[in-house]
Amino acid sequence: MQETLVVALGGNAILRPGQRGTAEEQRDNLRQTGRQLVRLIQRGHRVVVTHGNGPQVGAILLQQEAGQARGVAAMPLDVCGAQSQGLLGYLVQQTLYNELVRANIEKSVVTLVTQTVVDPGDPAFSRPTKPIGPFYTEDEARALAQRTGHVYVEDAGRGWRRVVPSPDPVAIVEAQTIRDLVEAGVVVIAVGGGGIPVVREAGYSLTGVEAVIDKDLAASRLAVQMQADRLLVLTDVPWVYLGYRTPRQRPLTRVTVAEARRYMEAGEFAPGSMGPKVRACVEFVERTGRPAVITALERLEGAVYGGEGTTFVP
Numbered sequence: 549m550q551e552t553l554v555v556a557l558g559g560n561a562i563l564r565p566g567q568r569g570t571a572e573e574q575r576d577n578l579r580q581t582g583r584q585l586v587r588l589i590q591r592g593h594r595v596v597v598t599h600g601n602g603p604q605v606g607a608i609l610l611q612q613e614a615g616q617a618r619g620v621a622a623m624p625l626d627v628c629g630a631q632s633q634g635l636l637g638y639l640v641q642q643t644l645y646n647e648l649v650r651a652n653i654e655k656s657v658v659t660l661v662t663q664t665v666v667d668p669g670d671p672a673f674s675r676p677t678k679p680i681g682p683f684y685t686e687d688e689a690r691a692l693a694q695r696t697g698h699v700y701v702e703d704a705g706r707g708w709r710r711v712v713p714s715p716d717p718v719a720i721v722e723a724q725t726i727r728d729l730v731e732a733g734v735v736v737i738a739v740g741g742g743g744i745p746v747v748r749e750a751g752y753s754l755t756g757v758e759a760v761i762d763k764d765l766a767a768s769r770l771a772v773q774m775q776a777d778r779l780l781v782l783t784d785v786p787w788v789y790l791g792y793r794t795p796r797q798r799p800l801t802r803v804t805v806a807e808a809r810r811y812m813e814a815g816e817f818a819p820g821s822m823g824p825k826v827r828a829c830v831e832f833v834e835r836t837g838r839p840a841v842i843t844a845l846e847r848l849e850g851a852v853y854g855g856e857g858t859t860f861v862p
C-alpha cells in the first residue's frame with residue numbers, strides 16, 4: 549500500500565557526536581537517510597520530512613552575539629528558528645533532489661517555513677528545559693550563566709548546554725498547505741525544529757515567541773492534522789527499551805498505547821530524549837488509530853516493510 553508518511557529525523561541524521569557541524573558534515577550525514585527516503589518515494593509513498601534544530605539554532609544564536617560586537621542587530625530566537633529551517637531545509641532539500649536525480653525520478657522537493665502555534669500560558673515559558681547549541685564544561689557554563697543570565701544544565705552526562713523554553717505544539721499553521729503539496733506529488737520538508745513558535749493574538753494574527761519546540765511532538769501534531777498513514781520517528785537506537793541501560797533491558801517490538809502510557813508513568817523513558825518520542829507516537833496513535841514507529845535511521849525501510857523498530861498500536 550502506498551502511504552503518506554511523516555518521517556521525523558533525529559539529531560544523528562544531521563550531526564554526529566563530536567562533529568563541529570560544518571555544512572559538508574551535515575550534507576554527508578543526510579545522504580544516507582536521503583537514499584532510503586528516495587527508495588520509499590520510488591515505491592510510491594508520499595513523504596513529509598521533519599527534523600530537529602537544537603545544535604543549529606544554538607549555533608545561530610551564538611553567531612548573533614558575535615555580530616552584536618560589530619553593531620549588527622541580533623535576531624530573537626523565533627527568527628533564529630526560521631533561519632535554522634532555511635539552513636537545514638536547504639541541506640535536506642538538496643540532498644533529496646540529488647538522490648531523486650540519481651534514481652531518475654522526476655519530483656519536486658520543497659522546504660516550507662512552518663509556524664507552530666503554542667499556548668502563551670504554557671508553564672514551559674517560566675521553566676526552560678530544551679537544550680540547544682554546543683556543550684560546555686561546568687565551569688564554562690557557570691561563567692556564561694553569570695555573564696548572560698541564560699540558563700545552563702547538565703545534558704545526559706554529555707556536558708552542559710544552554711536551555712530555553714519548550715512549550716507544547718498546539719497546531720501547525722501550514723498543515724493544510726503541506727497536505728495539499730504532498731497530495732500534489734511534492735516531497736515536503738516542513739516543521740523544521742518543531743516549527744517556529746508563534747502565539748495567536750486577538751484577531752487571529754500571529755506573533756513569534758522565544759522558544760524551541762520539541763521536533764517529535766510537533767511532527768506528531770502535523771501527522772495528526774494531515775491524517776498521515778504513519779508516523780516514523782528516526783533516532784540512533786533500533787528500539788525503545790524497557791529497563792534501558794540496566795541488566796533488565798529488553799526491546800519493545802510492538803506496544804499498545806495503553807501499555808506505553810503505563811511505561812511512561814513508570815519512568816521508563818528519559819524526559820529529554822526518549823520520553824517526547826514515545827509521547828509523540830502515543831498521541832498520534834490515540835488521535836488517528838494508525839501506527840507509529842520509533843527506530844534507528846538506517847532501519848527506515850525495514851520499519852515500513854519489515855516491521856522493524858518499536859511499533860505503537862491502538
Ligand SMILES: Nc1ncnc2c1ncn2[C@@H]1O[C@H](COP(=O)(O)OP(=O)(O)O)[C@@H](O)[C@H]1O
Binds near residue numbers: 823
Ligand atoms: N527507554 C529508552 N529506550 C531507548 N533509548 C532511550 C531510552 N531512554 C533514553 N534513551 C535515549 O534516547 C536517545 C534518543 O534520543 P535523542 O538523543 O534525543 O535522539 P535524537 O537526537 O535522535 O532526536 C537514545 O540514544 C538513548 O540514549
Ligand SMILES: NC(=O)OP(=O)(O)O
Binds near residue numbers: 600603742762
Ligand atoms: N527542536 C528540536 O527538538 O531539536 P533537536 O531534536 O535537535 O534537539
